Amino acid sequence: MKPRIIVTRRWPATVEKVLSEQFETTFNTSDVPLTQDQLRTAFAEYDAILPTVSDSLPAAAFPEGTACTRLLGNFGVGFSHIDTEAARRLGITVTNTPGVLTDCTADIAMTLLLGVARRAGEGERELRSGNWTGWRPTHMIGSRVSGKTIGIIGMGRIGKATARRAHFGFGMDVVFYNRSKVDDDETRIMAARQLPTIEDVLAEADFVSLHCPGGAANRHLMDGRRLAAMKRGAFLINTARGDVVDQQALIAALQSGTIAGAGLDVFDGEPAVPEALRRMENVMLLPHLGSATEETRVAMGMKVVENAVAFFEGRDVPDRVA
The missing domain is CATH 3.40.50.720 (NAD(P)-binding Rossmann-like Domain)
Structure with missing residues (x-):
């Protein structure tokens, strides 16, 4: 079976198409930030969560025991919104998207x-x-x-x-x-x-x-x-x-x-x-427009895809931060 992933916000259509081909993908069609309860549920149901800067993932958002999730593929170079120590404790790999933005x-x-x-x-x-x-x-x-x-x-x-x-x-x-x-x-x-x-x-x-x-x-x-x-x-x-x-x-x-x-x-x-x-x-x-060009947002998404494919194929991920 393909790995189950959830994408927390809408991404460029080009990238969403690739994700749906590579994985069993759930998209957040409302494009409204997920609640902390929804994120906790995602940890129990998905092999990977693909968050963005608008998703706060402090230690309290992580499950206390084990998690189904093994990968957080962050859409963005900054990852201060993710408690990487909490991810490490649960054996969850965290990646980002450097260079392209x-x-x-x-x-x-x-x-x-x-x-x-x-x-x-x-x-x-x-x-x-x-x-x-x-x-x-x-x-x-x-x-x-x-x-x-x-x-x-x-x-x-x-x-x-x-x-x-x-x-x-x-x-x-x-x-x-x-x-x-x-x-x-x-x-x-x-x-x-x-x-x-x-x-x-x-x-x-x-x-x-x-x-x-x-x-x-x-x-x-x-x-x-x-x-x-x-x-x-x-x-x-x-x-x-x-x-x-x-x-x-x-x-x-x-x-x-x-x-x-x-x-x-x-x-x-x-x-x-x-x-x-x-x-x-x-x-x-400005409303956080730093990376807001079609070329860059697609490149960021494809970076996440690259990391996710490598991870689930058992290869080293290119952009691991935790």
Whole structure:
């Protein structure tokens, strides 16, 4: 018999077709996040669960005894929503989808950077509301991007891709913080400088772009103290995970003018977004669009398929994280 799998959200039709051919597949046709009770039931009934970032899988969601499920094939590179230790205790393999969403996420980081610096979202809202009265020399003065300094927190695949766009596209100087030493052709050709602490990056950067993992280790990495350490006219860009930023501290920093603005694609507790953020004009907000292109979402799905096929054929999975 084919392995029984459940797909927790709707995926691109191309990928769903492949899944239905390869496995005995149950699709969540409502495309509404499964409840914790439904997820617990899935552990008892399916050989594999294919979750997304919208599925919270803390330790409490896992069964106390044995589980039918042997594989969690995560649709996404980040997996902080999954308690990997709980999975390990039950002998459940966890995989993710690295690499294929690098460029699209870096594109969104630059979209946010440009949008908030040049007040693009604010300008569109003014125009669409019918309140634009015409060009004038002092209208919606923003911040220049070209030639400024970008600070990257987390110089992995997406951090490097964002730095490339900033440096080669806009002549920006690149400084970065990474927990481990990064010294390769990619960073050298950009003349990117690795600084010893996050605070050193914050002191130099006009734009700070976050590309570090979410989860307990980095929760509120950007807290009130670090937001205050940024340059007063600087902007914060987050395409990593919402919990990396203390949202209440960010709101306070934006309201007080401690920083000039922020561009956010991810939120702590999404899809809920604080009303204070939604009201602010110096914030550009996107609904988690980092990987949202047809090419990337299909590639992500096919990565999950590749991992699942390898797992059930008894081969090493390419993208195992637990």
